[in-house]
Amino acid sequence: MFSKGTGIDIEKSLISKNRIPILIKDATWLKLFGDTGDRFVNNAKKEVENLLEKQRLIEGQLRHKKSEKRKAMSKIIMLSDEVNNNHLTKGAELLGQYQQEIHTLNDEIDNLTFELETLPMALKEANLNLIKATVKLAYKQLAQWESSIEPFNSEIETLRNRLRELIEKKNDYEEKINSTYLFIHGLLGSEEIEKLDKDMLD
Template sequence: MIFKNRPDIELNEELVKRNKVPLLIKDPLWKSMSVHIKDRKIGALSKKLEQLIKEEKMNEAEINKFKKKKTEITKNILEMSHHLNENDQYHLIDKMNKTKEELQKTNQHLENAYEKRERMPVEIQNANMELLSATVEKAALHLVKENEAHQKVEVEIEQVRNKLNLLRENKEKAEERIQLYYQFLHSLLGPEQMEKLDNQIQYTDGKL
């Protein structure tokens, strides 16, 4: 099959989503294929997707860190509140207020991290779609070029095959004629003269 024109392909995003396209930079087939596609856009989009995945992982680590910190701060506040209420340790008021402020900041960081957690899958999916679209475009173009190159090779192979067939036919016909000449001369000249003729033929072949 020979492609006559540049391929015009539009991705159906809904279909792609239903088919659950994997993260391309982690897909073995995409990795194997992309090695043969040198394209700046694909390279940039790959790095963008890789960075987003790293950010998502780092954000999860941040969530765990802030959750742990929140637990520790809350525990400290409860302890200070207990000492304040039970033992009238009023000197703890300032420290407790500062700790509460720290808790508010931690809660804000945690809230921001949770919001980012909700956004990241969409951002990653969009980046993956961008990379998929760019890859499909280039892969289709490479398919056209490789197909054209393949067709040219097929034509050349067919030409060589035909030439070999012709040479083989010529060789067989030449061998048949040689056999006829040899039989004819041998029947007339006899073995001794044929041996002389054979030596002359071998000498001539050697010179060539």
């Protein structure tokens, strides 16, 4: 029934249509394939894990950069008030430094945002590779397990036939017992049978 085919052709559109999850986050996949020794599955799994870790790190960096930008903006607002109201002499120089810091932060935020926006496509591709490796391994295992079932089926059939023979023998003996007992009962009568039952069967 199951063959060990080497070519796995799965359309990306089918993956999108079926809303297949990131496999390493799926409890059933983890139970069935999480600890497999298959090299192709493990390599594809590692690729997905690396991309998810990269996504997590970039998101953390973005939060940090945006926080730094908010702090720099607050300092600029505070310094602008000092320069305008109190004629702070070093204020203009500090303003320039913070403005340059914000410019640098904006560039870093833009780069991180762009990198983060490209990750879903790479993650989808990596997940597709993992799906293909998983399906290939699954069919290989199904073929192996199916061939392993055959000896069990043969043994079950042998036991079934043996059980059928035993049931037939049991029924034969029960029929002989009933027929013989009924014959004796009819021949001697119930009173005599009761006496014989006590003497012969106790």
